[in-house]
Amino acid sequence: MSLGHIAIIGFGAIGRDLVDILAQNGPPSRLSLLVREALVAEIEAEVGKAITVTSDLETLLASAPDVVVECAGHGAVAAHGAAILSHGTDLVVASAGALADAGLAAALEAAARGSGAQCVVPSGAIGGIDALGAARLSGLTQVAYTGTKPPAAWAGTPAQDVTDLRTLTEPFTFFEGTAREAAQLYPKNANVAATLALAGLGMDRTEVHLVADPTTSENTHTFAVTSAALDFSMRLVGKPSPRNPKTSRSTVYSIARAVLNRSAAIAI
Structure with missing residues (x-):
């Protein structure tokens, strides 16, 4: 067709x-x-x-x-x-x-x-949305997400007001909050958090951690789900888009x- x-x-x-x-x-x-x-x-x-x-x-x-x-x-x-x-x-x-x-x-x-x-x-850029959506129907207890990207990917965001991205020598968690807060503060970087929230517990009950890691050149998305039907976790390592490092190529x-x-x- x-x-x-x-x-x-x-x-x-x-x-x-x-x-x-x-x-x-x-x-x-x-x-x-x-x-x-x-x-x-x-x-x-x-x-x-x-x-x-x-x-x-x-x-x-x-x-x-x-x-x-x-x-x-x-x-x-x-x-x-x-x-x-x-x-x-x-x-x-x-x-x-x-x-x-x-x-x-x-x-x-x-x-x-x-x-x-x-x-x-x-x-x-995330996977497992099918499993999360199914688990939601059974009753979700917790959905927690961590997004890790190289410091350059966070340039021009509120992250640079929290730490000097250029001088980091180890991973630094600069944000902890809800998916709603993450999506509004980091509109070009936190769409994954919003997607998980829409499929799961909602914007205000989905936990989000955002990390700048100078030891990586990749975008890593990790999340864990607890529910009545199944508990699971996923880790996806996305290659950054050649045209925009803030975006995973996937x-x-x-x-x-x-x-x-x-x-x-x-x-x-």
Whole structure:
């Protein structure tokens, strides 16, 4: 089955990689991009006529995409998410941390219920979401997550107000709190915490620890689950995106899987 018309919000590291992956595994019958107005001409020159580029959401929706994939950050979810779902178009949200805003999460849910569209949050850089979601139905007791990245990945975040990231010689835990707090303070780094929270105990009961580790060049995600059905823990070591060290390379493949499964004869 054809992938149909895929629209992507944003053309940064994740958006560019997603275009390449879909081209190799589809390709879509049509591909569109929604970007800032200032970038339209530049991106049109880069991608050519094979991809439609616009800065106007109404124009994008009028072209009838089968699904819109958000790859542009929390602000894009807030600005466009509810309108896309209200239009009856499915939305894949890469920036799961945006849903830490309770008002935005409620607006997206209301829009989806009103139109019959679906808002999909892929697992992103984490695994085990299927087991966590199943365990949730049995009753969860605890979900605790630790995200460890090299200091450079935390540059430009509140972490640099807590410690000098440039001079660290050993792992340093600079944040301990809830998934909601982590997602709001570290919007480009803590989407995994938000995804676990959405699948599990919620934003305010999911425990989060964030660590800057000068001894690693990789992004490590570790979490433990206690429930009535099963107890388990997972450790995933993600390679950083070549285009953006704040993002695990596996994130875009998870997003691509969510898109490709829409047209799969057998989806798993």
